[in-house]
Amino acid sequence: MEIYTFTQETGKKITKFDSDFVMSRIIQTEQQARIGCMYLEENGIIGYHQAVVPQLLLIINGEGEVCGSNKEYVKVQAGDAVYWEKDEWHETKTETGLTAIVIESEQLSPATFMTSSYRTI
Structure with missing residues (x-):
């Protein structure tokens, strides 16, 4: 398991085309990817x-x-991104609730765009 960050502080300021925002790049795939949103209620x-x-x-x-x-x-x-390899056992739980986007693909390389967190396991 690896933990990365995609917070505003790790992003890049974009001003092209008179824009004014911060972009934190996350992933790029050349293979098919499934993307979903998970809503975990309290507990x-x-x-x-x-x-x-x-x-x-x-x-x-x-x-x-x-x-x-x-x-x-x-x-x-x-702002945290958690990465698990294929076949890796894992679990996610919350006491207060959380919302997360999940990206699943045979080809994921989060280290290409995101900064590794100090909590790499």
Whole structure:
């Protein structure tokens, strides 16, 4: 399991075309990707299971805890991105609720665009 950040502070200021915003790039794939949004209510859980393909979980609201196959839980919050390799066992849970975008694809390389967090497991 690896944890990255896509916060505003790690993004790049865009001013082209009279724009004024910050872009935090996340991923680029050449293979098919599935993208979904997960809503975990208070005390919600995505149960312990094996990743069928590489997965990238982007926390966009709230906070919770994630673990990999070592079952050591790490706190995550909005702006964190959690990456699991294919076949890696993992779980996500929250006491207060969280919303996350999940990207699944045979080809994911989050280190290409995002900064690794100090909480790489």
